[in-house]
Amino acid sequence: MEVLDFMTITEKRQASRFADLISAAHVNACYTCGTCSGGCPLTGMESTRDERLDCRKALRMVLLGMEQELIDSRFPWICTACYRCLAGCPMGVKLTDIWTRAKALRPREQVPGVLHKGVEMCLQTGNNMGIPTADFVETLQDLAAELAEEECPGFEIPLDKIGADYLFFENSKEVFADFEDLKWWWKIFYAARVDWTTSSTNWESVDWGIFTGNAEASKEIARRKVENMKRLQARTMILPDCGGASMGTRINLEKYFKHEFGPETGHDYVYFFDVLLTFLQEGRIRVDKTVHADRIFTWHDSCKHGRGPRLYWGDDCFEKAREILGYCFDMKNFREMPRNRMNAYCCGAGAGNWPGPFQAEKTEHGRYKAEDIKATGAELVVVGCSNCRDQIMRNLRKAYDLDIEVKYIWQVVADALILEG
Template identity: 70%
Template sequence: METLDMSNFAERRQTSIFREILNESHLQACYTCGTCSGGCPLTGMESTKDEGYDCRKVIRMAAFGMDQEVIDSRFVWICTGCQRCEIGCPMGVKLVKVWMAAKAARPREKVPGILHKGVDMVMRTGNNMGIPEEDYVTLLEELGEELAEECCPGFVTPVEKVGVDYIHFQNSKEAYAEPDDMKWWWKIFYAAKVSWTTSAKNWESVDWGIFTANMEASKEIARRKVENMKRLQARTLILPDCGGASYGTRLNIEKYFKDEFGPETGHTYVYFFDVLLDWLESGRIKVDKSVHAGRIVTWHDSCKHMRSAYLTFGDDSNLEKPRKILSYLINMENFREMPHNRLESYCCGAGSGNWPGPFEAEKTEHGGFKARDIMATGADLVVAGCSNCRDQIMKNLKPKYNLDIEVKYIWEMIADALIMEE
């Protein structure tokens, strides 16, 4: 990096890609105090020393109009968008907005790894994996038949069912590689005796558009969900379990599709936490605590469900909902909070597309902060509410950090403990 020539500073600022978000991001309010870097796990990591960037350095580069250096940096891609930097900033600088602007400015053919290919695929086929509609519907039907034989007599997967209470979207990763995982939600729907459906077209729950800062793609992915809800006359849209996808869907609904929801339309959208907690509290579903008796349990607060929902929407309700859900499943005397929890939680290390992304060393070292928090609890069961987080903890952190743990989704725990009434 060359010494910055300040003689043309005004010109650089006027032509900077960041000029349009100066006020929105509060970039000019930066004190250069370094609180952001102090809270960011990427600071000083061995795997990032070659580039040598941290939050404070990159935000100053953006402020000085050093556009190309920021656009070309690895830093904005290995950042997981966890917003720990923002929760601590005394001036409310929205650093992730700046990173997103830099990511958006990178030519799509230079987006790291497979992320842009996934975005292109979902735009063309309706899911990240490019699974043909006929194959997908056949898979859902066959899985439904298996579930009916296993524990849910009479169950038929409700594909394209019209006039239902809920619409639920599937993760193409599960349809492609872990199809049995979809049964957990289906089993809960069956036990709750509610009407629901999933769509055969444009059914992808995940939003890789937001991972790549392709906000037009993110908007379209959300629009398709809303359109499916309207087309199938579903009263409630359940936001996806993937933290990035729930955040992206809500962000776009609030910005572009808010008029499609409310009493006058008959439609609403909710987090899956709301659905599960409501059914447990109302007695619509019943669970057996003995299934997880004796387990020492901890909960992973996913960044987008928790901190991002609070910072972006002013919504901190998700902080306590999963803990209330767990109280139905376990003896809370066996629950252990991580040292850093709720708004102070560490990211799993794989957010913002870093799970399928190419930066293996970085996401593993970043995840070490979460791994050490898990170890500190002494838990043997880690519960997650995000597919991205669950995969990172179970498939990467567990073997890399020799964690003696089992990792479960919170809805998987419910499905395993359900009392199935005749």
């Protein structure tokens, strides 16, 4: 690390690879008050004592010409982009834009873990795992046959159906390994007698481009979703369940493809919360609350289904989630987490940290979420994001001795469905 020469700071800022963001992200407005660091779970973690970085320090590094040290650090990669720093900043500094730029400036061969490989695979094959089209189609058809035999007589996968009401995208990890997870949404579509479809190509719901600061890849992944919607003449695109993917997709739709949506085009996009709530409110599906009788449960507010959309677009899914739960549970058994909605803590797995290589960091990052879960006394934690589910169920539960079950909110709905012949 070179000795700082304060006489050349202005020149360094002008030549900085962050120069445009110093103005656009209001970095010069920083009070150095430390509100960002005070609200960030990364601050003071034992697993990061070697770097001793936090939000405030990282921001000063950019302003003081130490950007390369930030780019070379793991700080931008263990940040989950939970937006607590952005929500708390009294001056509206867009700190997460800075961390994303730092990721983007890392040479692609130095992107930690498998994330960049997944991006390349998705761009080459249409999904992160490189699953061939024939294998994808066969897997879906086999699972559909199982579901038809088990619970939903006559169920078939409507692949590449033209003119459907809804277009649904799959998460490659479910197609590759977590097969049963696919059936919950299928059961809901079956019970609702909804006209839906999925694509046989470029079907990946997840966007690892946004996880790696690869804006062009993220845009291309979103473009392919739009092209599938247009090719299949689907009326409504369902945003991915993965919080990061839904956020990444929506950012690109709003920035580059907004003209493809609206009454004049016949196309729209919605969150899955909207789909579930519409089906329940309109009576298209019916559920039996007794399936979850006497279960003490809580809800985890995913950052990118709540705080992120609220800060970017002024809307969120906080109350939608709770309304859906009200159909499936006796709400007298609901235990709200002490820190919820805009104040909720991240699970620690966002922005690519679940598939990422930093095990100690993502586990310690989730300590406040574990505290909040314990405080509720709940036996069941309901979530709305695949990364959150995996982090809480497969990591935090063991690391923090949480005696809980973890379920998706659509899984809860599917479990309580009243299936009619």
